[in-house]
Amino acid sequence: MEKAVAETNRINGRKFNLDLNKYGIPIAFVIMMIVLTFLSDRFLTLNNIRNVLRQSSILFIVACGQTLVLLTSGIDLSQGSVISLVSMTTALSLCKYGLVPGVIIGILTGLACGSVTGLLVGKAKLLPFVASLAMQYIADGLALISNNGLPVTNIPGNVINKFFVIGGGYVGWFPVPLIIAIVVFLILYFVLKKTKLGRYIYAVGGNKEAARLSGINVDRIQIIVFALSGLLSALASIVLTARMVSGQPIVGQEYSMQSLGATVIGGTLLTGGKGGVTNTIFGVLFIGFMTNGLNILGISTFVQRVLIGAVIIISVYMTSIKKKRS
Amino acid sequence: MENEKETVLRMKGICKSFPGVKALDNISFDLKKGEVHVLLGENGAGKSTLIKILSGAYQPDAGEIQIEGKVVKEISPYLSRKLGISVIYQELQLVPYLTVAENIFLGNEPMENKLLIDKKQMFQKAKELLESINSNIDPSCIVQDLSIAQRQIVEIAKSLSLDAKIIVMDEPTSSLTQDETNELFALIKRLRNQGVGIIYIGHRMEEVFEIGDRATVLRDGTYIGTKIIKETSHDELITMIVGRSITNQFPYEERPIGDTVLEVINLNNSKLKDINFQLKAGEILGIYGLLGAGRTELARAIFGADHIESGEIIINGVPRRIRNPREAISYGIGLLPEDRKNQGLSLIASVLNNTTYSALGRFIKSLFINDKQEKEAVTDLINQLSIKTPSMFTQAESLSGGNQQKVVLAKWLCSQSKIIIFDEPTRGIDVGAKVEIYKIMLELTKEGGSIIMISSELPELLGMSDRILVMSEGRIKEEFPRSEATQEKLHKAVVVNQ
CATH class of the missing domain: 3.40.50.300 (P-loop containing nucleotide triphosphate hydrolases)
Structure with a gap:
């Protein structure tokens, strides 16, 4: 049997692997859903699902940014700090200038951070790891400096009422964050599948030198993906800040690693050139529903972290086996 | 014993x-x-x-x-x-x-x-x-x-x-x-x-x-x-x-040679010294030299991949500044790099993607790539170059060396390059596929394209080139018309100039 599988594998070559790549995580996801459904009757209810989707939306928006960066074989470690910084600048601006300027300033803060990281990678030729690590510290520090390390809780009531909708509102059945996440997904899906930018992102991740020798402006693509990662982190941060109705200087801390974890579980390669935002949906939902299911079952968050680590190992190991066999 | x-x-x-x-x-x-x-x-x-x-x-x-x-x-x-x-x-x-x-x-x-x-x-x-x-x-x-x-x-x-x-x-x-x-x-x-x-x-x-x-x-x-x-x-x-016996494996034919399409005047950079030469329409210009003689460096300089310190590049009579491959491509130049796998292709990308990287602009309609047009163009190229691949969505990695090389070539045909530089075009390719590549080169020049062919393999240079330049230590040392080039002379030119 084993031999036969190996044989088919060899004959079908890439095609067989591609299918596994595409469906491995979705299959695991479905199995997990079924198991959790059997373990608890509180799991598969409309309300619970809506809850998980709402909670996962923020991580998904961040992970989409990470996905773009990973596709070019980069890495963005600064996302979490950018989220913290944007939370602070947004909240402070909301107090000072009102709703629309507050949101715009928040978005621009994230875009600026991402662009600086991008320029460091694309123009100054720093390694993505180093450039984004530096940005992580800088944004982190700025978030703390902005209000002496204290949260911003004094947003005026008339602003907060409207602002809260972004994070806590509903349109019919749908939570607003979920709608934002779906819009982000659709836009990025089409960008990656249908536009020159998308094609070039894969080209740069697949082989930088070949991309350059094909006339692709590699530097610019690198700058763009980091800028987008900053922008998406900012968007996620605004949703999060709205939900908390306050600016929090350390709220983003966990997000860099979570977005990396979700993206990698989804099957986007750390080495770039393979994967996409559809993969990331499954990565995020996998973590979201797993955490939720374990919560319902009363398993401690400490144990959950160990399990997420195990899932990352398994999913990446599977990808590497697939690669080796071919 | x-x-x-x-x-x-x-x-x-x-x-x-x-x-x-x-x-x-x-x-x-x-x-x-x-x-x-x-x-x-x-x-x-x-x-x-x-x-x-x-x-x-x-x-x-x-x-x-x-x-x-x-x-x-x-x-x-x-x-x-x-x-x-x-x-x-x-x-x-x-x-x-x-x-x-x-x-x-x-x-x-x-x-x-x-x-x-x-x-x-x-x-x-x-x-x-x-x-x-x-x-x-x-x-x-x-x-x-x-x-x-x-x-x-x-x-x-x-x-x-x-x-x-x-x-x-x-x-x-x-x-x-x-x-x-x-x-x-x-x-x-x-x-x-x-x-x-x-x-x-x-x-x-x-x-x-x-x-x-x-x-x-x-x-x-x-x-x-x-x-x-x-x-x-x-x-x-x-x-x-x-x-x-291999001389007859080269499908060379006499063809009319046209006007100068590329002229390089006093080109210098850290690896190249005072390079001067011309390339004519429909011509295959061979470049011979030992490892490190500056052949690949010359190709990369013309293609904008390496920095040029001084000198002029004139394309179809117009002096051009080429600062990066993008500009070179826009002037109709293409390069098949010697290191196909690391420089020519994204191995994990499909044949289709690899073919259209340089020419995506052709298929863009109001922001989006026109899939149908793109696929048609790639299908045509696969047929024209008889690329053996299960489908256009197959990863370049799983193709043989010869077919990979054809995909790189398809990229330049797709972007309608008129001057194509082949750097070691047949390295690591078996004999049958070599002949196919030579035939394609000949066809390209018949249609008015021009080729610079860099090679360490004397027979293919002698077999396919209309003219051969010999390089050593970053300079062009000698030039031989097809009629005068022999293995002994080329070999001597390299050894003497070492």
């Missing part, structure tokens, strides 16, 4: 295939103690594959390896080293930040006890080793600060520290000055007298005759013959290397 006793290495009937290419076909080779055995052949003839089998990097598909009369099964890099085989590659394998002594004993350190390295003994031993080969290199020097020639000596000392019985040297003189070469040869002779067997891979005939005892020639992965150096001549060896 005496031969039997002396033979340290015997390889019999060695075969090795890679997907799409038979790299070695029934190769035999033997080496005696205290002998310098030269391995000759063009690029792609199978020399490095044979060495890689000897060093344990590849497993042979068939054949037998005997070392000192004992059959070696399942050769691995570890076993190969243990058996006393040591390979000194062109790109030296030293750790630049460690000292000479540390490098010599890397992985084989003299120990004080189970944990600590006996540094004193290590330096002492290194010193003795270096002295035994008449070298005064200080064992406490950091390797980074040494010249290439000195690093080679360190490599040799390292081989000796491992008690090497067989030392393989892969083009050791390619980056040495004449004096350094002389010193190296003196050292090789000393090693030979001490009974070490040396396999020497080289291109320069003078060196072969100066240092070699015997020479074995490979061509296209087959064994051509072994000669005793004293009983052979330059011409005989060159004929063996190049072979005779």
